[in-house]
Amino acid sequence: DAKTTQPPSMDCAEGRAANLPCNHSTISGNEYVYWYRQIHSQGPQYIIHGLKNNETNEMASLIITEDRKSSTLILPHATLRDTAVYYCIDSGGGADGLTFGKGTHLIIQP
């Protein structure tokens, strides 16, 4: 079973920042926080990952709390194409792959 907790759905207005929370209170010291998204029935797409420092790339920013028990994915200027299911996963990158939960269905409203 997934070890992370995410709200089942969220709405965000187009052009605004979308902030998606995730709780991973049982994360181990060597486990990373990964974020993926899945648009409709396409393959999941990697967004960003981090260990303990905040991270930013061309898609998003990842803010991890100091105790590493939670994180927030930020899409700075959401567009309609960002409507998708967003998955937060904590993993050490081992042989067992990634354990996906139900994720957050983010709906960007025009």
Added chain:
Amino acid sequence: DSGVTQTPKHLITATGQRVTLRCSPRSGDLSVYWYQQSLDQGLQFLIHYYNGEERAKGNILERFSAQQFPDLHSELNLSSLELGDSALYFCASSVGSASWEANYGYTFGSGTRLTVV
């Protein structure tokens, strides 16, 4: 295009039949993971191969098997198909070792939609 190629994109077959799904990993990636996504179960990890060897098994039924070939492509074989096997099947690839995966994540293909009738 993610660089991970899955064929066929769609497959319709009858109960009791056997099918083979194919995955070509991204160039340079040694690991292939298979996932099943059905409406009520979400994305479930099935099996992982690294450089031709099985590394880990997840929720894979005994009717299902997989292998990875010397050219690193992988095949997922599903036999004695049941209606409940209807799902999207994804493969993902990564560079391979745990430390690399932690740094680079996984790249997913676009999936094979299997419909069992």
